[in-house]
Amino acid sequence: xxxxxxxxxxxxxxxxxxxxxxxxxxxxxxxxxxxxxxxxxxxxxxxxxxxxxxxxxxxxxxxxxxxxxxxxxxxxxxxxxxxxxxxxxxxxxxxxxxxxxxxxxxxxxxxxxxxxxxxxxxxxxxxxxxxxxxxxxxxxxxxxxxxxxxxxxxxxxxxxxxxxxxxxxxxxxxxxxxxxxxxxxxxxxxxxxxxxxxxxxxxxxxxxxxxxxxxxxxxxxxxxxxxxxxxxxxxxxxxxxxxxxxxxxxxxxxxxxxxxxxxxxxxxxxxxxxxxxxxxxxxxxxxxxxxxxxxxxxxxxxxxxxxxxxxxxxxxxxxxxxxxxxxxxxxxxxxxxxxxxxxxxxxxxxxxxxxxxxxxxxxxxxxxxxxxxxxxxxxxxxxxxxxxxxxxxxxxxxxxxxxxxxxxxxxxxxxxxxxxxxxxxxxxxxxxxxxxxxxxxxxxxxxxxxxxxxxxxxxxxxxxxxxxxxxxxxxxx
DNA sequence: TTTTGAGTTGTTCGA
DNA sequence: GTCGAACAACTCAAA
Numbered sequence: 001x002x003x004x005x006x007x008x009x010x011x012x013x014x015x016x017x018x019x020x021x022x023x024x025x026x027x028x029x030x031x032x033x034x035x036x037x038x039x040x041x042x043x044x045x046x047x048x049x050x051x052x053x054x055x056x057x058x059x060x061x062x063x064x065x066x067x068x069x070x071x072x073x074x075x076x077x078x079x080x081x082x083x084x085x086x087x088x089x090x091x092x093x094x095x096x097x098x099x100x101x102x103x104x105x106x107x108x109x110x111x112x113x114x115x116x117x118x119x120x121x122x123x124x125x126x127x128x129x130x131x132x133x134x135x136x137x138x139x140x141x142x143x144x145x146x147x148x149x150x151x152x153x154x155x156x157x158x159x160x161x162x163x164x165x166x167x168x169x170x171x172x173x174x175x176x177x178x179x180x181x182x183x184x185x186x187x188x189x190x191x192x193x194x195x196x197x198x199x200x201x202x203x204x205x206x207x208x209x210x211x212x213x214x215x216x217x218x219x220x221x222x223x224x225x226x227x228x229x230x231x232x233x234x235x236x237x238x239x240x241x242x243x244x245x246x247x248x249x250x251x252x253x254x255x256x257x258x259x260x261x262x263x264x265x266x267x268x269x270x271x272x273x274x275x276x277x278x279x280x281x282x283x284x285x286x287x288x289x290x291x292x293x294x295x296x297x298x299x300x301x302x303x304x305x306x307x308x309x310x311x312x313x314x315x316x317x318x319x320x321x322x323x324x325x326x327x328x329x330x331x332x333x334x335x336x337x338x339x340x341x342x343x344x345x346x347x348x349x350x351x352x353x354x355x356x357x358x359x360x361x362x363x364x365x366x367x368x369x370x371x372x373x374x375x376x377x378x379x380x381x382x383x384x385x386x387x388x389x390x391x392x393x394x395x396x397x398x399x400x401x402x403x404x405x406x407x408x409x410x411x412x413x414x415x416x417x418x419x420x421x422x423x424x425x426x427x428x429x430x431x432x433x434x435x436x437x438x439x440x441x442x443x444x445x446x447x448x449x450x451x452x453x454x455x456x457x458x459x460x461x462x463x464x465x466x467x468x469x470x471x472x473x474x475x476x477x
Numbered sequence: 478t479t480t481t482g483a484g485t486t487g488t489t490c491g492a
Numbered sequence: 493g494t495c496g497a498a499c500a501a502c503t504c505a506a507a
Contacts, residue, residue: 139504147503149484154505228486277485297501344486383485395499396487403487462488466499473500481507492495 006090006174007031010038010083010097011072012105014128014245015064016205017171019164021126022096027168034090034174035068037061038083039076043108047292047374050367052336053243056203060244063204071173080112087121090177094121098128098245101282102374103289131161131249132279134286144287146389151283152276164250199335201240201370208241212252216259223267227274230328230339231413236271237337239371242278249275281379284389291388292378293359299472300387305357314455315350316364318417321454323430324404325349327417334417336370341407347384348398353461355468358385386469394469397462404430420450 007026014020015037026033041048049057065072075082087095095116100106113123127133137155138144145151202210215236219226226234241247253275260268285291295301314320318329328342338346343365350361362381366372382388386396408414411429415422421429423443428435432445433453440447447453 145504147484150504273485341486348487390484390503392486393500398486399488469500479507482505484503488499490496490498492497 005029005031005093006034006177008034008036008083008086008090008092008095010036010095011064012037012097012245013100013243014098014248015060016208016246016248017064017067017167018205019128019166019248019251020098021128021165022098022124023171024165024168025124025126026094026096027171029094031093032172032174032176034073034086034092034177035064035071036073036075036083036086037064038079039074040079040082041076042078043080044102044104047102047104047366050369050372052368052370053372055336056201056240056244056370059203060246063206063246067205069173071175073177080108080115083112084115084119087116087119090174092121095123096125097123098126100129101134101286103285103292106286106289128248129245130279130282131253131275132156132159134279134282137279137283144283145280148277148280148390151280152273155283156276156279161250161253164248164254199337201336203240203244203246205246208238208247211236211238211241212247212255216255220256220259220267220271224270227270228341228407230342231408231410231416235339239373239376240337243371243373243376249278278376281373281375284379285375288389291382292362292374295385295387296382296389297387297391300385302472303387304355304468304471306355308354308356311354311455312350312356312360314452315346315354315356319452320349320456321433321452322349322400322404323411323414323418323421323432324400324408327408327414330417332365332368336368338369339413341403342413343380344384345398345400345403347381349400351381351385352397352465353400353456353458355461355465358382358387395466397465399458399462401431401458418451420445 007029009023009026014022017023061072061074083095086092099109113125116123132155137151137159139155145155201207215238219234219236223234226232238247238252242249242252253272256268256271257263262268263272288296315325316329318326318333320326324342325346328338328346331342332338347361350356351358358381362377365377379388383391386392386394404414408430411424411426414429421432424432424435424445425439425443428439432440432451433447445451
């Protein structure tokens with residue numbers, strides 16, 4: 001291979017140098033590498049990164065650029081046009097990328113690959129983001145799974161994920177091509193947490209590794225028991241790092257197994273199954289590209305969602321009067337993140353107690369979450385709503401008071417995000433409306449002024465949701 | 478080939 | 493206070 005041969009490595013959701021199959025293969029080809037990222041919002045349409053994701057992406061790209069000696073070329077526009085033109089401009093001999101599963105990317109990338117092939121330039125693509133290639137996992141009869149447990153036990157665990165690849169030792173970055181650099185300012189989001197470092201996030205490959213180490217050293221030991229406790233520091237918080245591909249699930253999996261010494265060890269087993277859920281969501285989106293928009297269970301197309309602006313606003317702003325719900329929504333605003341257990345509680349509350357369409361909730365999360373991921377977000381909202389494949393039974397309706405008392409037993413999570421309840425005693429911190437007047441006085445809480453009264457009655461709204469669901473099943477038969 | 482039993486995350490009610 | 497049953501319907505794989 002001659003010195004002048006040039007390979008484009010197109011980064012997308014794999015903003016890392018380690019365990020990057022596309023980058024690794026390009027380096028091994030001997031070509032000099034032109035690393036590229038394309039802001040392809042026009043291709044993405046409504047699934048362009050939300051406000052929170054934009055903040056993360058900008059930081060992460062800056063980190064990746066530093067890892068690549070400042071050679072990352074960031075462009076903007078429809079990727080088909082940009083990549084094909086770039087190949088011509090720099091006379092590239094090949095293009096490398098790791099595959100994505102979003103329906104809009106899948107379709108578009110197939111076209112780009114064909115266009116490149118037609119012009120005599122091969123596109124080499126890899127599975128970099130999932131332990132098990134979503135295109136490969138299938139039942140005996142060749143059709144995709146709809147239920148998690150057989151998917152995980154039979155579909156996945158018989159396949160062995162690859163060993164993580166090292167960062168390419170002989171990376172030759174192209175230093176000749178000089179392209180126009182993009183002004184990143186329009187990417188800045190309007191979220192308040194952008195201003196402060198309170199959230200403690202460190203986007204980028206180093207930050208991802210640090211998050212993993214910190215989890216293994218502290219939260220991991222009691223992960224199996226404490227992962228449902230939003231008041232404790234027991235979860236990995238790796239989700240945004242995994243979404244942007246700053247670390248691969250292969251690297252995480254290997255580190256967890258090495259640390260635990262045994263994949264069957266309780267915390268390791270539990271954590272690996274969570275990675276399994278990430279795989280399952282990808283599997284669902286890959287095979288059911290309508291997942292972000294359409295109920296997978298068609299009977300839900302007739303569900304009588306209401307369109308209650310006031311209720312939606314109260315939910316978004318964290319002023320529903322149910323402390324665990326409000327704390328979750330405020331955590332989202334302040335940190336771009338929400339603990340998994342609380343996500344289920346706020347989602348159940350929106351969909352079941354408030355009878356709002358899950359797609360409204362999914363869109364709000366898409367904009368607000370740093371880890372917003374089309375597969376996880378869509379599959380999880382459909383799971384909570386009961387409309388998905390292998391979804392929670394509809395009659396499983398979370399009681400926000402019970403959930404609060406069970407998983408935030410001392411109210412520390414609620415107090416962290418709802419300062420107006422900081423002085424409420426444990427007994428009433430999840431149900432301030434039950435507190436006697438003298439307790440409210442002592443805590444400095446005037447219900448309806450300092451902190452809202454509940455916007456719906458739990459028992460009534462539960463019955464209303466169950467009735468709505470029963471009507472669906474009756475009419476279906 | 479058909480049957481059978483199990484399946485992430487819950488709540489309420491009545492004994 | 494504790495405990496089991498009921499709350500649907502469907503997928504999947506083992507028997």
